[in-house]
Amino acid sequence: MISTFIIAAQSLDGFISPKEHTTSLSWTSGADKEFFIKKTKETGVVVMGRTTFETIGKALPGRRTIVYTSRSLNIEGVETTSESPAVLLTRLEQEGHESVAICGGSSIYSLFLESGLVQKLYITLEPIVFGEGIPLFSKLHMKKLELISSTPLSQNTLLLEYQIII
Numbered sequence: 001m002i003s004t005f006i007i008a009a010q011s012l013d014g015f016i017s018p019k020e021h022t023t024s025l026s027w028t029s030g031a032d033k034e035f036f037i038k039k040t041k042e043t044g045v046v047v048m049g050r051t052t053f054e055t056i057g058k059a060l061p062g063r064r065t066i067v068y069t070s071r072s073l074n075i076e077g078v079e080t081t082s083e084s085p086a087v088l089l090t091r092l093e094q095e096g097h098e099s100v101a102i103c104g105g106s107s108i109y110s111l112f113l114e115s116g117l118v119q120k121l122y123i124t125l126e127p128i129v130f131g132e133g134i135p136l137f138s139k140l141h142m143k144k145l146e147l148i149s150s151t152p153l154s155q156n157t158l159l160l161e162y163q164i165i166i
Contacts (some may be wrong), residue, residue, distance in 0.1 A: 002089050003099035005120040006109050007039055012125060016106060023055040030126040031153035035110060039122060043099040045092060049108040053078070064097075068108055075094030085115040106138045113140060113164075120163055121145065127156040 008029045010016050017024065025033070040046050041062050050069035059065040059077030066079045066088070073080055081088055088155075092100060102112045112118050123136075145162040153159050 002093040002097060003043075003120075004089060004102065004112065004118050005043075005099070005122060006102045006113065006118055007036060007122045007124055007125040008109065009036075010102060010136050011128045011130045011133070013129045013131065014136055015130045016104060016136050017134040018130040019133060020051060021055060027063065028030045028124070028126055029154055029157045032126065032159075035122075035153055035159060040101045040103070043101045045097050045100045046103045047088070047100055047108070047112075048103040049105050052104040052108070063140055068111075085112050085162050089117055106134050106136065110137045110140045113137065113143060118164055120148070120161065123162070124153065125158045125160065142161045 009017055009024050009032045010037075011018075011027075018027070040060065043063075045064045045066065047066045047068070048061055050067055050071070050073075053065075053067045053069075058075065064079070065077060065080055067073060068082065069080050070082050071080070083091070089100060100116065102108060144165040146165050148161040148163050149159075151159045151161070
């Protein structure tokens with residue numbers, strides 16, 4: 001089975017963005033950016049929603065970039081899909097991919113976690129509080145996780161690695 005993980009940065013109060021269409025590059029640490037680049041290049045395939053993609057606006061170098069949308073984007077190096085997570089992951093596995101990084105946003109994280117096809121979460125906790133914003137997950141049934149590791153990425157930034165139990 002293809003290895004699928006969620007990778008996200010969040011504020012200490014659980015938000016992945018203070019508002020829609022805000023790039024995480026404006027508030028995450030350099031240490032988180034380095035981890036994100038390293039981890040997503042290792043896997044080679046990134047999947048994200050259209051709104052998240054629009055904050056980036058281009059294919060991620062060295063990674064196959066797949067965007068969930070019903071629109072055609074016509075951007076070099078960017079593929080679009082509206083397949084279910086199971087169909088997409090099966091297709092990617094048949095094409096020879098061994099792992100996939102799910103890169104946001106909230107609805108895409110929820111879609112993949114609810115599908116039962118995600119094995120791990122990599123959550124970077126950044127030392128910032130928004131008070132309100134876009135939650136990490138939306139419309140999600142309870143999931144139990146097991147903490148595999150907690151690793152300081154810098155003096156103020158902590159990486160949490162969780163395995164999905166149920």
